[in-house]
Amino acid sequence: MIPYIRREKILEIIGQREIVYLPQLLEIFTDASESTLRRDLKILSTTGHITLLHGGAVKLKVGSTVDLPIQDKLTLNKTEKDAIARTAASFVSEGDVIYLDSSTTVLPMVHYLKGKKITIITSSARLLSLLDDENITCIVLGGEVVIQTGSIVGSITENLLSTMFFDKAFVGANGFSQLGGINTPDYREARKKQIVKQNSKAMYLLMDSSKAEVTTFCKVFELQECTIITDSDHELLGNFLHSIIVAKSDHEC
Template sequence: MIPYVRREKIMDELENKKIMYIEDFLKIFVGVSESTIRRDLKTLEDENYIVLLRGGAVKLKLDAYEIPVGTKKLLFKEDKEKIAKYAASLVEDEEVIYIDSGTTCSAMVKYIKAKGVRVVTSNIQVLNEINGNGIESCIIVGGEVNKSLDSISGPMTDASLRNMNFDRSFLGTSGFGLEVGINTPDFREASKKTIVNSNSNRCYVLADSSKFNKSTLCKAFELKECTLITNKQIPSFDGTVEYYVAE
């Protein structure tokens, strides 16, 4: 296994378990030496993705806050691509859509096949994904740029979005569940999501199953107020929750 793939797997494991030990990784990577694992962990720490603790423990950096885009790109990539592709298939010709911040939301752009689509976004990454597909125009709302999230938010952003209406919106989230709703650690991101949800004919939230029942500081709205797109069946959901499974 090449080092990059091994480090990607380490990030996946940490996203699920939050804190792990070097001994745990030795069980996962059979035949890989402890010194190699330590080098991988040191590399991830130097890249500001993880924190090495005493006693051989490891955790994701900023796990109580919004995870930076650079870290998110390493997590659950296959699941996110499936969700993004499914979300893109819902877009119809000549619709006005909103695309939120987040790696899964930005990934859906390249899969849009509909023609004459107008995009409004607060996601800086979206510009990098538009490449000769059916998107007629793209509007980036003004506001304060959060470099770690590649996101635009704040009072100016909210003021712009309040005056816009969308056929469909596609939002990201840090956590979702019946009790925790759709949530994010950032007040500005939560405000933005609340406004967009209210101004959309259909609101979709794109979230892989690792975010199920994860709770962060700010609830933007209730889960039943949107349609969830995820990668696994969630048996505990009752008939009040509408969701699709991207397979």
């Protein structure tokens, strides 16, 4: 398993159980050695995600959003994310006012929107640096910037969003499951997505299949409440095929 993915899974497990012991992680990650897991835990502790306790136990650090740094997430499933972003961009029409969040699956959409005369509203502090098309008008929302993810959050952001209306909105999430629906570990992100959904004519959720069966802290909305663009059919989505779009990679097109 790729180290970044393993660390993300470790955070999800700790988030569900509150306190986890190293032997428990060894039982779950059978392909990882004790030294490898200790190294993962040290990295997660250094980045401020967890607190190491005596006796080999770990717990989430108070205030942790259980989210990996954006630099790490950008390297995960790049091919799948690019295919999803390209497919999502095909639904944007001339003159649209669209919302793009800070998801690493949403950000690549910018490259496929070139040449379209549209307006982008975003809560991503990184998105503006990706734009180089004078046809696109970009409005970056104010608020608190989460350095780790590049996301802009808080009451200022929410108040601004509540006054705006979008033709289409494109957002990401940390997981989807029968129990947790579309979910995220950060209640501030959940609130933003809920406001955007309420103020959008069409809502698209962009997630690769690695997010399947993942349940984090906050349910944003139910699976059937938006159109999901993903890279493969998952059995969990079987009852919602009317709102599922499967993106194809370059070699499949």
